Amino acid sequence: MSRIRLSGLRKTYGDTVAVDGIDLDVADGEFLVLLGPSGCGKSTLLRMVAGLIEPTDGRVLVDDADVTAVPPRDRDLAMVFQSYALYPHLTVASNLGFPLRVRGERRAVVREKVAAVAAELGLTELLRRRPKELSGGQRQRVALGRALVREPGAFLMDEPLSNLDAKLRTSTRAGLSALHRRLRATVLYVTHDQVEAMTMADRVALLDGGRLVQVGTPAEVYDAPATTFVAGFLGSPPMNLLDVDAVVGPHGVRARAVGLDLSLPDAGPGPVPDAGSSRALVLGVRPEHLVVRAPDAPDAVLRGRVSAVENLGSEELARCVLGADGGPEVTVRGPRPLGVVPGREVGLAVDPARVHLFDPDSGRRLERRPGAVSPAPSSPAVEPALDDRPLARSLP
Ligand SMILES: Nc1ncnc2c1ncn2[C@@H]1O[C@H](COP(=O)(O)OP(=O)(O)OP(=O)(O)O)[C@@H](O)[C@H]1O
Numbered sequence: 181m182s183r184i185r186l187s188g189l190r191k192t193y194g195d196t197v198a199v200d201g202i203d204l205d206v207a208d209g210e211f212l213v214l215l216g217p218s219g220c221g222k223s224t225l226l227r228m229v230a231g232l233i234e235p236t237d238g239r240v241l242v243d244d245a246d247v248t249a250v251p252p253r254d255r256d257l258a259m260v261f262q263s264y265a266l267y268p269h270l271t272v273a274s275n276l277g278f279p280l281r282v283r284g285e286r287r288a289v290v291r292e293k294v295a296a297v298a299a300e301l302g303l304t305e306l307l308r309r310r311p312k313e314l315s316g317g318q319r320q321r322v323a324l325g326r327a328l329v330r331e332p333g334a335f336l337m338d339e340p341l342s343n344l345d346a347k348l349r350t351s352t353r354a355g356l357s358a359l360h361r362r363l364r365a366t367v368l369y370v371t372h373d374q375v376e377a378m379t380m381a382d383r384v385a386l387l388d389g390g391r392l393v394q395v396g397t398p399a400e401v402y403d404a405p406a407t408t409f410v411a412g413f414l415g416s417p418p419m420n421l422l423d424v425d426a427v428v429g430p431h432g433v434r435a436r437a438v439g440l441d442l443s444l445p446d447a448g449p450g451p452v453p454d455a456g457s458s459r460a461l462v463l464g465v466r467p468e469h470l471v472v473r474a475p476d477a478p479d480a481v482l483r484g485r486v487s488a489v490e491n492l493g494s495e496e497l498a499r500c501v502l503g504a505d506g507g508p509e510v511t512v513r514g515p516r517p518l519g520v521v522p523g524r525e526v527g528l529a530v531d532p533a534r535v536h537l538f539d540p541d542s543g544r545r546l547e548r549r550p551g552a553v554s555p556a557p558s559s560p561a562v563e564p565a566l567d568d569r570p571l572a573r574s575l576p
């Protein structure tokens with residue numbers, strides 16, 4: 181088991197900044213998932229940790245030792261790639277046992293460990309086959325097993341489940357989590373799949389454009405996204421984000437937009453000095469926190485017309501265009517049937533505690549606490565680059 185620390189890690193290719201100065205601490209035994217859209221620098225970061233790419237700047241530390249200049253094979257880290265490179269002429273058993281034989285382990289030990297890993301990954305029946313006689317998913321599990329059998333200090337995994345079908349991905353995901361709990365190994369895991377991140381991670385590190393945006397437990401990043409990027413990346417469908425005009429009163433904020441009029445009693449800068457001032461805000465609410473009501477219901481703070489309904493099986497999604505003349509669209513998610521049809525006028529209610537506020541310029545979350553809307557404290561792993569302007573801009 182190992183602790184991995186990244187300090188100011190950076191990689192540029194000509195004018196392209198692939199990884200832009202990352203500080204990150206992966207605790208001993210932690211399962212940390214690097215999550216972000218395609219091209220945000222996940223693989224580049226992981227490969228620098230593995231030693232396969234030389235950083236332009238910054239350091240990689242494993243258990244307090246600076247390994248930035250140490251070759252990959254001497255880092256005691258096992259890497260699992262999206263594209264599994266198995267030895268085609270060796271059986272599954274020999275592929276799995278390869279790292280142990282290289283290390284000079286006794287035959288009986290190799291056999292025992294290979295059998296244990298094969299059982300863990302459901303490969304026992306396939307041990308005599310060669311890679312070309314396996315499905316893509318089976319090959320991927322062999323590649324995973326070959327890393328597991330080494331029992332390294334830490335695992336570095338780059339989208340190891342991406343070639344599996346949905347069902348196999350779910351079961352392998354559960355298997356990986358169970359394995360992690362049993363081995364208590366350190367895992368740095370790259371994916372762009374938020375379900376993998378949310379279900380397996382102790383902590384999720386969100387990357388955007390080579391930078392860390394937020395690091396936190398799955399619940400923290402989902403319930404309190406640090407920026408509109410995180411809010412819009414997590415959740416399926418993601419958080420509804422609406423531009424609103426907010427009047428900041430002595431006892432809270434009143435947000436208005438086309439088809440939306442909503443009072444947030446616990447969000448305000450206090451009675452003085454900014455009472456009566458107004459500013460633009462981004463208001464966020466998750467689809468599952470909107471509740472369908474009659475258009476004239478007293479708690480219907482959003483009003484609009486249903487444009488589409490999608491059946492997801494146990495749940496349903498309804499898209500609603502706000503206002504009478506085609507305002508912004510919001511998505512509602514709830515148990516099926518939601519009881520609405522396209523064309524129907526609806527009201528939508530929301531618990532004010534479920535509403536998020538963001539600064540429209542910086543995209544940063546505004547912390548809501550009784551009597552104050554202020555920039556959220558940045559997570560310690562993220563550069564403190566807060567926009568310190570006061571929330572309320574006084575009206576002329
Ligand atoms: N060898 C290279 N030369 C030039 N640019 C590169 C090189 N490798 C990566 N990049 C660029 O660096 C950025 C980050 O790439 P990276 O492969 O780390 O992204 P990623 O987050 O792993 O994406 P994906 O989810 O698609 O795998 C991209 O803009 C990519 O085009």
Ligand SMILES: [Mg+2]
Pocket residue numbers: 222223224
């Ligand atoms: Mg990648």
